[in-house]
Amino acid sequence: MEEYAWVMDYLPDGRSNDRMREPIAQLLGEKNFTLFEASIKQGAVVKFEDRLYVGKDQREQVEKIKRIEFDELTAAAKNELNAVIRRIVMHREAEYVDFFNKSGSISIRLHQLNLLPGIGKKHLEEILEKRDVKPFADFADMKERVTLLPDPINLIVMRVAEELRGDSKHYLFVRPPMQKQPF
Numbered sequence: 001m002e003e004y005a006w007v008m009d010y011l012p013d014g015r016s017n018d019r020m021r022e023p024i025a026q027l028l029g030e031k032n033f034t035l036f037e038a039s040i041k042q043g044a045v046v047k048f049e050d051r052l053y054v055g056k057d058q059r060e061q062v063e064k065i066k067r068i069e070f071d072e073l074t075a076a077a078k079n080e081l082n083a084v085i086r087r088i089v090m091h092r093e094a095e096y097v098d099f100f101n102k103s104g105s106i107s108i109r110l111h112q113l114n115l116l117p118g119i120g121k122k123h124l125e126e127i128l129e130k131r132d133v134k135p136f137a138d139f140a141d142m143k144e145r146v147t148l149l150p151d152p153i154n155l156i157v158m159r160v161a162e163e164l165r166g167d168s169k170h171y172l173f174v175r176p177p178m179q180k181q182p183f
Helices: 075-091 093-102 121-133 139-145 152-164
Strands: 004-011 024-029 035-040 051-053 062-067
Touching: 004 035, 004 075, 024 075, 075 093, 075 152, 093 121, 093 139, 093 152, 139 152
Parallel strands: none
Antiparallel strands: 004 024, 004 051, 024 035, 035 062
16 A cells, blocks of 8 residues: 655646546555556645655545556656656665665576666676675665666666556566456
8 A cells, every 4th residue: 555656747627538627646656656546635736746645544635546557647647757756766765775685586597686677697797796795875885886787776767667567577666557357
């Protein structure tokens, strides 16, 4: 269950094709990267990249909330998705650095780090060697010690975006998509 979510798009007049025009926001959950659409309370002020409480207790800005799929996002929300994912990753930096420090094998031939775009055999070996000497303290430490590693934050952002589209066999960071029920 998500407690907080970040605003990717805000429609103060709702969707043009909705019968009941109410302010809505498309949100990305902070813990499991769950996609939501929420109706916003009258008088509440919401803007892009706001962090809103969406938990079970009294919500200050959010009236109702429902889970949505990637293809239900507005064009603006899709455009802002990577920026919001980056903000969440930076907000929870310690947890994602911990992922690099503690990740393990999925199978004999596949390591969790190999699922990040751009991490091949050489990057994997270097990351594992460096973390065995001393765990990474933060992303800056990781970039300094693993010289050829692309931006580690961007690696996570790209992986989360891929998982949100539902294209993945393995899910590291995102709650897997809802299963479609056959008729």
